[in-house]
Structures are given as C-alpha cells and as structure tokens.
Amino acid sequence: MQYIKASFKLNPDNETNREIATAFLAQLNFESFDESGTELNAFYPVGKVTPEDIQQIVDELPFEVHFSEEEMPDINWNEEWEKNYFQPLLIGNECLIRAPFHKDYPEAPYEIIIEPNMAFGTGNHETTSLMIEHLMELNLHDQLVLDMGCGTGILGIFASMLGCKKVTAIDIDHWAFEGTLENCRLNNITNLDAFIGDATLLGNKKFDLILANIQKNIILQDLEKYVSVLNDDGILIVSGFYKDDLEDIMGKASELFLRKLSIKERNNWIACSFEK
Numbered sequence: 001m002q003y004i005k006a007s008f009k010l011n012p013d014n015e016t017n018r019e020i021a022t023a024f025l026a027q028l029n030f031e032s033f034d035e036s037g038t039e040l041n042a043f044y045p046v047g048k049v050t051p052e053d054i055q056q057i058v059d060e061l062p063f064e065v066h067f068s069e070e071e072m073p074d075i076n077w078n079e080e081w082e083k084n085y086f087q088p089l090l091i092g093n094e095c096l097i098r099a100p101f102h103k104d105y106p107e108a109p110y111e112i113i114i115e116p117n118m119a120f121g122t123g124n125h126e127t128t129s130l131m132i133e134h135l136m137e138l139n140l141h142d143q144l145v146l147d148m149g150c151g152t153g154i155l156g157i158f159a160s161m162l163g164c165k166k167v168t169a170i171d172i173d174h175w176a177f178e179g180t181l182e183n184c185r186l187n188n189i190t191n192l193d194a195f196i197g198d199a200t201l202l203g204n205k206k207f208d209l210i211l212a213n214i215q216k217n218i219i220l221q222d223l224e225k226y227v228s229v230l231n232d233d234g235i236l237i238v239s240g241f242y243k244d245d246l247e248d249i250m251g252k253a254s255e256l257f258l259r260k261l262s263i264k265e266r267n268n269w270i271a272c273s274f275e276k
C-alpha cells in the first residue's frame with residue numbers, strides 16, 4: 001500500500017495548537033502518526049484518503065500551519081516503530097509493556113509483550129494507557145470480557161493476565177486480528193478468541209466487562225449494542241475521544257441508563273467507565 005505523508009510545521013510554543021491539529025488530523029483515518037520536534041506527520045493510505053480530503057482539514061484549522069504532502073512507498077511500520085517510537089513503558093508501577101526486541105526494561109508484576117506491527121496499541125498512546133489504568137482498578141476474576149477494537153490485543157491480553165475467565169477480541173482490521181493472535185502467543189494467553197468484524201458480530205453473547213477504545217462516532221453508534229450484551233451490574237469502559245466529546249458520550253450513556261463510575265484524562269484524551 002502507498003501512503004500520503006501529510007506534514008505540519010507548528011509553533012513549538014503553542015501546545016494547544018498541536019493538540020487541535022492532532023484532533024483535526026484524526027478525523028481522517030490515518031494508518032500511523034508521528035511527532036518530531038515541531039513537526040506532526042500523519043500517514044494516510046492512498047485510495048482511502050485523498051490530498052483534497054487533507055486540504056479540507058487544513059482549511060478548517062483555526063490557525064495557519066505550514067503543510068506539505070508527499071506520496072510514500074509501502075512502509076514497514078514495524079521497522080519504523082522499532083527504530084523510533086516504541087519504548088518500554090511502565091504504567092502505574094505495575095504493568096510493563098515492551099516489545100520482544102527490547103533489552104533494557106524495569107521489572108514489573110505484569111509484563112505485556114507486544115510485537116509492533118500495523119495494529120494500534122503499544123500503550124504509548126494516552127487512550128491505551130488510560131484504559132490500562134482503569135483495568136488495574138478492577139477485580140476481573142472469572143469475568144467474561146469483550147475487547148472491542150482490540151488493535152494489538154493489548155487490553156484483552158492484560159485482562160487475561162488479571163485473571164478474567166475469557167476474552168472475546170474483535171477488530172474490523174485484519175492486521176489487528178493477526179497481531180492479536182501473535183501477541184497472545186508471545187504472552188502465553190490461551191483464553192482469548194479473536195475475530196475480524198464489528199458490533200454486528202455480537203449477537204446475543206453476554207459479557208461482564210466491555211472495553212472499547214475506538215473513536216467517538218463508532219462509540220456513539222454502537223454503544224446501544226454494547227449495552228445490550230453487557231450483563232446487569234457489568235462495567236463498560238470507553239475511550240478514543242477527546243475531552244470536548246465527553247458531553248456527547250455522557251448524553252448517549254445516560255439515554256441508555258448507564259451510571260458513570262470514573263473518568264480519567266490525559267492530554268485531553270478521555271477514558272470513562274460506566275456501570276449498567
């Protein structure tokens with residue numbers, strides 16, 4: 001696959017502009033995203049996103065940026081991550097996330113090994129680490145868990161390590177499916193079933209805990225379905241959206257009679273837990 005690399009040069013002193021630009025870029029589904037100094041780079045698959053789509057986003061930005069685009073050949077994201085971005089990460093002094101190739105890392109009670117590939121979910125993104133922080137506060141013993149939008153499978157794998165009975169992991173992306181299977185093997189997880197698909201796969205299954213780190217529109221669209229497969233007193237944790245979107249998410253959650261448990265926020269990203 002070929003990619004359009006959209007690069008934005010931002011004022012280094014303006015943190016708010018960086019966050020706004022990131023949120024705008026995320027409106028189009030990028031395959032990967034990186035930041036170096038004052039430059040933001042988003043990589044969009046050619047054919048799925050056009051330069052005009054990107055230009056429209058740029059025109060809507062409430063400030064001026066220097067923007068350029070170039071077509072890139074197929075990129076080995078794995079290699080890019082290995083070289084540049086994926087560092088061992090310790091969350092809450094308890095959960096270490098590292099790649100198989102990392103040599104120096106601290107010891108921790110839980111160690112999740114993630115092979116970085118085309119899928120999202122190394123813990124380095126705020127939404128993933130906030131979800132992990134929520135999980136660390138729960139007793140998962142014997143629970144049936146759904147990991148919706150599983151990416152690398154990181155959340156389902158951690159839920160399994162925390163003692164849940166079974167994990168169902170679903171993602172629309174086949175790279176995520178393959179990645180989840182591989183990461184289960186790396187972590188000796190044997191109670192996780194992975195599927196390619198979306199909320200339409202859920203049928204009449206039932207879960208005690210649902211994790212959905214996806215994005216605002218999908219969560220708004222599928223929340224009712226998630227609630228319908230959640231057992232009474234079950235817990236739902238959602239993320240993948242900004243603080244500004246929280247009001248819409250809370251509105252939908254209250255329509256569905258969900259009770260808010262706790263909200264975690266980092267760099268404007270939110271992960272929110274509810275009880276049915």
Ligand SMILES: C[S@@+](CC[C@H](N)C(=O)[O-])C[C@H]1O[C@@H](n2cnc3c(N)ncnc32)[C@H](O)[C@@H]1O
Binds near residue numbers: 120127131172
């Ligand atoms: C932000 S990533 C989260 C990955 C991982 N769960 C984590 O927390 O790091 C969102 C994932 O949701 C998947 N996704 C997008 N739309 C979806 C849908 N309608 N149903 C299921 N998965 C979806 C994407 O392919 C992507 O892997």
